[in-house]
Amino acid sequence: MRVLGIETSCDETAAAVILGDRVLSDVVHSQVRLHAEYGGVVPELASRDHLRNVRPVIEQALAEAETRLEELDAIAVTCRPGLSGALLVGVQVAQGLAWAAHKPLVGVDHLVGHLLSVFLRFEEAAAPEPVSYPYLGLLASGGHTALYRVDGPLPEQIEELGATRDDAAGEAYDKVAKLLGLGYPGGPVIDRLAREGNPEGIPLSAPMQRRDSLEFSFSGLKTNVMRWVGEHGLPGNDQTLRDLCATFQRRVVDSLMNKALAAAAREGLGTIVLAGGVAANSELRQRGSRLAEARGVRLVVPSLRACTDNAAMIAFAGAARAARGADDSGQLEMSPHTILPRKTRKGRGARSDGQPRSQ
Secondary structure, rough: EEEEEOOOOOEEEEEEEOOOOOEEEEEEOOOOHHOOOOOOOOOHHHHHHHHHHHHHHHHHHHHHHOOOOOOEEEEEEEEOOHHHHOOOOHHHHHHHHHHOOOOOEEEEEEHHHHHHHOOOEOOOOOOOOOOOEEEEEEOOOOOEEEEEEEEOOOHHHHEEEEEOOHHHOHHHHHHHHHHHHOOOOOOHHHHHOOOOOOOOOOOOOOOOOOOOOOOOOOOOHHHHHHHHHHOOOOOOOHHHHHHHHHHHHHHHHHHHHHHHHHHHHHHHOOOOEEEEEHHHOOOHHHHHHHHHHHHHOOOOOHHHHHOOOHHHHHHHHHHHHHOOOOOOOOOOOOOEEEEEEEOOOOOOOOOOOOOOOOO
16 A cells, blocks of 8 residues: 555654555654753653644655655554653654545554554665564663564554553653753663773663563663762763763663563563664663573664664555555544553552552
């Protein structure tokens, strides 16, 4: 199917056209500079920037794909989860285009898009490793960190096995980077500095070490860094800073991989697929591959373009639903929450199975 995807869930305005698993165009307008001075995404600013850029981004995606609206088989749009105002821009534009072109409109869960992004074929990138269902999806981004059993491309075929109780992995990176005065976004700069540091150079505790739990927690690690800075002072642009970044990153990577490998063993799955913005992290890709290989598990690392927010993954996930006759025209529901059932409850007072403790 030839599908136009539209993505405006957070701070990227994106549009893409796919044909099957082949990406014909992939246009992304980033808002990083807009939000950098605030150290994070400002929802109102994000919505207004989407409104300014969504039309030219869509027009560019159609032009690069040499595709007209009437040649599309469907239009897919992110409708959840995300910032409400940002989602609204993409959804309303998609509804108008679908109505005007008489095309099916398919709503897509952003997390489902990430979990399926491994199948995308970008022209300038190496062909993705072949992946078949079922597999374990390790989704780590600025807003989400969770493990999923993926039995197929539809939301009802995806099951959460465990998620973070507090901060997402990418959120922890951003907060630690802000604490250390490294700017926003924090992931790339910490990753770069960590390559020159000692990953055991600073005494930081490993987070959420319970072996029987598939849940994550990164707020304690973030607090650990804050206390170390309070005791020793803010490091300058020196070896201590690099050691601190390296140690923090090693704790995050090992937490992600140890939980993922435990989940794969519990589910009897031989393949782990990385997804989300944190999947672009160099240590997660390299050390993760070594840890997985040592356990006899295949770690599939998608292309860097497939990791960050993009509209090609939304188009691909939408095509899977559209191929089965889905059409959400006139009944598209928008929500800041994922459609995937949550097993893990955020905050204190949750058991390892995600249920609240008895009072």
